[in-house]
Amino acid sequence: MSSTQKTARWMITPNLGLDGLQDEVDVPVPQLTGRQCLVRINAVSLNYRDIAMATGRYPLPTSKSFVPGLHAVHKDHQDGIITPEIRQSTLGSQRYGVLQKLAVFEETGLVALPKNLSYIEGACLSCAAVTAWNCLFGLESRALRSGELVLTQGTGGVSLFAIQFALAVGAVVIATTSSRDKELRLEALGVQHVINYKSNPD
Ligand SMILES: NC(=O)c1ccc[n+]([C@@H]2O[C@H](COP(=O)([O-])OP(=O)(O)OC[C@H]3O[C@@H](n4cnc5c(N)ncnc54)[C@H](OP(=O)(O)O)[C@@H]3O)[C@@H](O)[C@H]2O)c1
Known part of the structure; x- marks a missing residue:
């Protein structure tokens, strides 16, 4: 994979509610740094906080616009093992939410999905x-x-x-x-x- 690879994501502008949702395609993915991991998102669940952030009711400050979504499971490594090859691969994106095809997380922020759970079940946990x-x-x-x-x-x-x-x-x-x-x-x-x-x- 090369550093010029593109991804697609949803972006939201706070306080506009769901009207503030916009899809973006062909977003360049930046280089991974340190112990960041590239994750291909396979399932996403919604939390009340997602609505609160979209409608401007979240008590903590949010950035001007952001990728929404708190919960997801990734597709390619269901056993949770991120190989050095994946870690060193050059795909990535800003540290945003999970409503995107590819996302970057710190290695310590990832856990294994138990094998008895589907992606959708895992995304709700x-x-x-x-x-x-x-x-x-x-x-x-x-x-x-x-x-x-x-x-x-x-x-x-x-x-x-x-x-x-x-x-x-x-x-x-x-x-x-x-x-x-x-x-x-x-x-x-x-x-x-x-x-x-x-x-x-x-
Ligand atoms: N979900 C999360 O990820 C999360 C994360 C951090 C913090 N929290 C906080 O944790 C709390 C619970 O969250 P949740 O997601 O489990 O909420 P929820 O799914 O909306 O459930 C709230 C439950 O509280 C009961 N309830 C509603 N009105 C009540 C009343 N007047 N008196 C007593 N019980 C009442 C209802 O159950 P019954 O019909 O059985 O009474 C209702 O199903 C909230 O304060 C939330 O902000 C949630």
Whole structure:
């Protein structure tokens, strides 16, 4: 591959909502530096933060225009091994989001996709699951242990990951939710204590 290779990507201008989305083709990809890796994007999932950034509601500053997208899995190395040949290849792009065909990441920012997950499943894991993981195990000295109590609120993505991680280490989970259907789903997951905050507001 040569340094003159081109890629395609979506760019967004903040505060214009989805009208600010524009596709760009034939974008030159710059030289990789240091321990950066070139990644060919195969699947992308959307997160609330993507919408917030597009509509100007994200609390942290964003650049004038940027490539949106937080989560993706790459195609060519499903086992996550980036070979020196790939690292030294000359494709790359600015450090942007993942709505593009090729993206550059620091080597330390990449993890292996488990072989039992599809690209689409893998693309949905990164933000909500890592957020839940960090809450429970991010501080090694205070990592959740068997027998400890965990309270989760609602059945959004973060809570559902947290519940499954907590149960996997043998913790006791108290989960709140809003409907009978969801209560049953939580019980089926193995949650020991389910509270419906609508029928039991106190
Ligand atoms: N998703 C991410 O990647 C991510 C990353 C970092 C931080 N966060 C933050 O983590 C929190 C959860 O995110 P999420 O993506 O899991 O959200 P989500 O998918 O939108 O789920 C939120 C859940 O909270 C429950 N809920 C809604 N209104 C409620 C109320 N008034 N009282 C109590 N529970 C209520 C609902 O579950 P029930 O119907 O079962 O009650 C709802 O499904 C948010 O504050 C988000 O900003 C998310």
